[in-house]
Amino acid sequence: MNTLEIKNLTKRYGDTVAVDDLSLSVKKGEFFGFLGKNGAGKSTTIHAITGIARFSEGTITVSGVDVVKDYRLARTKVGLSPQEFNVDMFKTPREILYFMGGYYGMSRAERLVRVDELLEQFGLTEYAEKEFRTLSGGYKRRVMLARALVHDPDLLILDEPTAGVDVELRHELWKYLEDLNKKGKTIVLTSHYLEEVELLCSRIAIINKGKLVALGDKSEFTSGGRKLEHTYLELTKEPKAV
Amino acid sequence: MKKSIGINWIGLGTLVYQEIQRFVRVSVQTLVTPWISALLYVAVFGAIVGQGIADVKGVRYIDFVLPGILTMSVIGAAFAHSSSSLYIQRFIRHIEELLVAPLSHTEMILGYVIGAVARGVVVGLGVLGIAVFFGAAHLSDLFIFLLYMIAISAVFGLVGVLVGLWANSFEQLSALNTFVIMPLSFLGGVFNSVDMLPESFQTIAQWNPFFYFVDGVRYSMIGISEGSMMLGGIMTAALIAVLWVGTFVLFERGWHLRA
Structure with missing residues (x-):
C-alpha cells in the first residue's frame, strides 16, 4: 500500500x-x-x-x-514540519512538544516519555526549558522537526x-x-x-x-x-x- | 485495519489547558487589570458617589451597582480571551497546530469557549472578593449566580470566537467592544435602574440582552429583578444556541481558518 x-x-x-x-x-x-x-x-x-x-x-x-x-x-x-515557525514563541520546546502530543490524543504518561526521547534525539535537552523565541534558527528548526514526529x-x-x-x-x-x-x-x-x-x-x-x-x-x-x-x-x- | 477515533478528550483537555495557561501566564494583564478597574468603579461609583444617592429599589446604591460592575467585568474578560486568542493564533499561524491535529470543530470551539468561561468566572469571583471589602458581597442564590456567570461567559466567549475569526487587524478586534459591548453594557442597567432611564431608552432596554444579563446576576446577588427572569434565561440560552450554530457553520466552512 x-x-x-x-x-x-x-x-x-x-x-x-x-x-x-x-x-x-x-x-x-x-x-x-x-x-x-x-x-x-x-x-x-x-x-x-x-x-x-x-x-x-x-x-x-x-x-x-x-x-x-x-x-x-x-x-x-501525518506529521508536518512547516517552513514557518508557527508556534507560540513564549512556550518552551518541552511545552511545545507536550501540547502537540496532547492534541494528538497521547496520554500524559506517553507524552512525558516521548518528549524526553525527542529532546534527546534532537540535542534539545539543554534548551528544553528556554522560550522558543530565544533559541537560534537552527534549534528552532529542530523543535519544528521534533514536533512533527511527536505522535510517530x-x-x-x-x-x-x-x-x-x-x-x-x-x-x-x-x-x-x-x-x-x-x-x-x-x-x-x-x-x-x-x-x-x-x-x-x-x-x-x-x-x-x-x-x-x-x-x-x-x-x-x-x-x-x-x-x-x-x-x-x-x-x-x-x-x-x- | 482502520480504527475510527471518537471524541478526542485528551486533545480537548490539552486545548482547554493551553487556553487557561494563556491567561494565567499574563495574569497582571488578564486578571489584575479587570480587578483594579472593578475596584475603582466600586470605590468611586459605589462607595463615594453612592453616598449621595438614595437607595435604589430599596437597597444601598453600592449593593445595586456591584452586580452590574461584576457582569461588565465578566463580559469583558470572556470576550477578550477568545477573541484575542483566536486572532493571535491566526495571525502567527499557530492555529495550524490545531488544524493538523485530530480535533473536530466542536472540540476546537469548546476549547476556546471553556477557556473564556474559565477567565470570566475567575474575574467574576475576584470582583466578588473585592466586594467583600465594601460589605457588598451578597449572594442571594449561589446556583443562579454561577449559572449566569458561566452562561454570560459562554455567550461572550462565542462572540469572541466569531470576532477572532473575522478580524484582520487589531483595530477590528477592538471594534465590537468599543461600538457594541461597552454601549450596550452601559445602557443595560449596570449603573442605574431601568426606571431612571428616559421612556424611549426603557423600551430599548427591554430588547437589550445585556439588561437581562445584569438583571439575572443582580437577582442572584441581592434578590432584586427588574425584568422577567424567565425571559432572561430563555434569551441567554437562545443566544448561546444561535452563536454556537453560527460559529460551528463558519468553522465547518473554514472561513478565515483553512485556505
Whole structure:
C-alpha cells in the first residue's frame, strides 16, 4: 500500500488554479522529493494533505485513510514540519512538544516519555526549558522537526526543513533524516536546496504552475552525469517573451 | 485495519489547558487589570458617589451597582480571551497546530469557549472578593449566580470566537467592544435602574440582552429583578444556541481558518 496517494487534486482560489489535476503516490518507506518554484503549488498540496487547506476536487489518502472522509484518523498518520515557525514563541520546546502530543490524543504518561526521547534525539535537552523565541534558527528548526514526529506519524512532511540552518546543522539534520528513513519512515521533502534533494531522495516530483511536470526515480533526473539542478531548471523554465 | 477515533478528550483537555495557561501566564494583564478597574468603579461609583444617592429599589446604591460592575467585568474578560486568542493564533499561524491535529470543530470551539468561561468566572469571583471589602458581597442564590456567570461567559466567549475569526487587524478586534459591548453594557442597567432611564431608552432596554444579563446576576446577588427572569434565561440560552450554530457553520466552512 502506498503511504500517500493523491488522485486528481485540484485547488482553486476563485479563478486561480493553484493545483491542477495533480496525481502522485509515495510508497511506504520512500524518501520523496517534491520540487517547484515559489507559488508552484507545493505548499498548497502539503496544506491539502495535512488539513490546513481544503481542496476543490480529487482525493488524498494517507496509509489508506481518506483525509476528508476520515480526517481525524488521517491526521494521526501525518506529521508536518512547516517552513514557518508557527508556534507560540513564549512556550518552551518541552511545552511545545507536550501540547502537540496532547492534541494528538497521547496520554500524559506517553507524552512525558516521548518528549524526553525527542529532546534527546534532537540535542534539545539543554534548551528544553528556554522560550522558543530565544533559541537560534537552527534549534528552532529542530523543535519544528521534533514536533512533527511527536505522535510517530506514518508520513513525515518536511517543508524547507533546513531553511536558515548553518552548514554543520544541515549535515546533522540530513544524517538524522537518513537514519529515520532507513528505519522505515516515509518522508516527503520540499526544498530549494537541490543538492539536499539529490542527496536524500530516491524519487522526485516536480510541479510547475500547479501541474505535475515530472515524476520519476532520482536517476532519471540525474542520468548522464547531469545535476538535478539543470534538469529542474529545464523543466520549470518560463518561455521567453516574444 | 482502520480504527475510527471518537471524541478526542485528551486533545480537548490539552486545548482547554493551553487556553487557561494563556491567561494565567499574563495574569497582571488578564486578571489584575479587570480587578483594579472593578475596584475603582466600586470605590468611586459605589462607595463615594453612592453616598449621595438614595437607595435604589430599596437597597444601598453600592449593593445595586456591584452586580452590574461584576457582569461588565465578566463580559469583558470572556470576550477578550477568545477573541484575542483566536486572532493571535491566526495571525502567527499557530492555529495550524490545531488544524493538523485530530480535533473536530466542536472540540476546537469548546476549547476556546471553556477557556473564556474559565477567565470570566475567575474575574467574576475576584470582583466578588473585592466586594467583600465594601460589605457588598451578597449572594442571594449561589446556583443562579454561577449559572449566569458561566452562561454570560459562554455567550461572550462565542462572540469572541466569531470576532477572532473575522478580524484582520487589531483595530477590528477592538471594534465590537468599543461600538457594541461597552454601549450596550452601559445602557443595560449596570449603573442605574431601568426606571431612571428616559421612556424611549426603557423600551430599548427591554430588547437589550445585556439588561437581562445584569438583571439575572443582580437577582442572584441581592434578590432584586427588574425584568422577567424567565425571559432572561430563555434569551441567554437562545443566544448561546444561535452563536454556537453560527460559529460551528463558519468553522465547518473554514472561513478565515483553512485556505
